[in-house]
Amino acid sequence: QVQLVESGGGLVQPGGSLRLSCAASGFTLSNYAMSWYRQAPGKERELVATITPYTITNYADSVKGRFTISRDNAKNTMYLQMNSLKPEDTAVYYCVRLRGGYWGQGTQVTVSS
Numbered sequence: 864q865v866q867l868v869e870s871g872g873g874l875v876q877p878g879g880s881l882r883l884s885c886a887a888s889g890f891t892l893s894n895y896a897m898s899w900y901r902q903a904p905g906k907e908r909e910l911v912a913t914i915t916p917y918t919i920t921n922y923a924d925s926v927k928g929r930f931t932i933s934r935d936n937a938k939n940t941m942y943l944q945m946n947s948l949k950p951e952d953t954a955v956y957y958c959v960r961l962r963g964g965y966w967g968q969g970t971q972v973t974v975s976s
Contacts, residue, residue, distance in 0.1 A: 869885050869957065869958050869968065875972070878948065885943075892940070896962070899959070900959050901952075902954055911923050912926065913932070914941065931944040955969040955970065956969060
């Protein structure tokens with residue numbers, strides 16, 4: 864059974880950092896393209912970053928240079944390192960495997976002073 868469990872969200876001041884984790888089970892994460900999406904209140908879901916099985920990464924323009932997507936194959940876990948956080952990064956962040964339509968439960972990130 865495919866399962867994605869996010870962790871690492873929280874409250875952080877502008878300019879701060881957080882690292883989100885996505886623990887995968889039921890499949891080998893490195894065999895699939897995996898993404899982070901986010902959804903802010905009253906806004907549509909937004910693709911934040913993607914990592915392919917060949918470790919090719921892509922980012923939304925809004926996070927490029929500040930966020931880094933990565934994975935640890937031994938731990939079957941994906942990460943999103945978020946630096947220089949801004950209030951507009953506030954959202955629920957989701958770990959997603961688009962093939963098959965698998966989404967985690969989401970983790971809240973709030974950037975506020």
